[in-house]
Every structure is written in C-alpha cells, then in structure tokens.
Amino acid sequence: MELNQLINTNEVLDIVLKWGFVLVFTMFFVFTLLIYRQVQLMSRTLAGLLEPALKLIAVGLIVGNLVVLVMAVMVL
C-alpha cells in the first residue's frame, strides 16, 4: 500500500470514528433529557422526599453530557 493510500485510509477511519462517537454522545444526551423527564414525573407522583437533590443530579447529567458532546465535536 502506498503512503498516500495509507494516509487516506486513516483519515476516513478518523472521520467515521469521530461521527460515530458524536452520534453515541448525542443519543446519551437525549437519554439524559428522558431521565430528567422521568424524575419530574416521579416527583409529581410522590412528593416530599429528595426531589430537589434528584432534579439537581438529573440537570447535572444533562449539563455533563452536553459538555462532552460539544467537546467531542470540537476535539475529535
């Protein structure tokens, strides 16, 4: 295999891997939104326990995943 071909193969692999990771991170981001929705639904059904803390954790997951998603687009 010539050098040019090898470089091209690596570039294609890089692009495929990058957008593969971005896709998976996007799916995780959607999943964290669903978890926030779930916490809201659960808190409406049963109130008076740890709702503020659980909502904070759910928001933390959303923010964390958003940061990871942006970083993946920029760095990878």
Next chain:
Amino acid sequence: MPHSSHKKETKGSVYNTLKLEKTTNPLSSFMVCPAVKFETQSAEEKIILMLRAHPITNLGWIVLSLLALFVPAFWEFLPADLLPTKFWWAGIVLWYMVVALFVVEKFLDWYFNVYIVTDERVVDIDFYGLVYRNMTVTQLNKLQDVNFKQTGGIAAMFNYGDVFLQTAGEQREFDFHRVPKPAKVVEIIYELVQEEEQEVLEGRIR
C-alpha cells in the same frame, strides 16, 4: 356533625400509636408516618407506612457498578495502535457515562417504586423503564387475607420478605416484594383492616 370530622376525632388509633415512631430518613425502606404526599391522596388521608425494597436487594447492581469503574484500567492490555489516543479517551468517557446512567436509573427505580399503606387504602406505585408508571389501589375494607413469605438465608438475616394481600375485588393479589420487616407490615395492615371494619360497623365511613 358531618361524618368526616366525626371520623377525624375518633379514628386513627393505629396512626396515633405509630406517629410516635415517625421516620425522617428519606432513604429508609421502612418509613412510618412519613411526611410525603402521593398524587391521588385525599386531604384527610394519612400515610401510615411507606415501603420500598430492602436496601440489601440493591447489592447486585452496586457491586456491578463498582467493578465497572475499573474496566478501563484493563483496556491497557489491548494493542496500543488499535485506536488513536483521542478515541481511547473518548471511549473511556463514554464508558463512565454508561456507568453513571446505569447507577442513576437503578437508584431511581429503587427509590420511587414504593408501597404505601394509608388509613384508607393500599397503594402500589410502579415505574417501568423511563416514562411508564402504574398506580394500583385497593381499599382496606376489600382486603380479605394478609400474609407474608420469607425465603432464603439472606432474607432471614436481613429480615425482609414478600407480603401478599388478597383482595375481595376483581384484582387478584397485591404483592409487596422484598420489603423490610414483613411480619410488622402484616401486623399493621391487619390492625388497620380491623379498625376499618369497626368503622363500617359503627357507620363512620367517609
């Protein structure tokens, strides 16, 4: 005097006895007279017990999650040139995100799947998956039989088991799975049913 206020004054000996043992720990799996509200609770209805599965039943997923934390350490044994470094790091971040979501999901599943016994009825709140919920209710005066089953050494050691409530209605059986102190739960429900029957006899039904 209206029935409801009359009832308020005369009813609740079980509640009045148990409220002295009120539980304040929100992570407890055996909560007596907790300060919580559930969706269909009426203004005068008092929660006597709120139960969830015994904490020891969470041991499986907790151990699994702890082991999962160390999995990326073994990735070093894979060939170094398999992936560029930046993708290795992305893989590690992805792995820990999976573990975090698994832990949160399992905790929510345990925390919000509860069994509630009020002075009027028994409520089973179930959440399945991410957005599906199921609330099953039965009146105390429809309960015909209450019993429990403790199977296995771990259940006996940590004193948890299944409580079965047989109802007179169309719904077949009401089960509390792996709840702490099942004998105590049966005793309290039995007392509440007797109290309810007494109210029916005296015509003090809300």
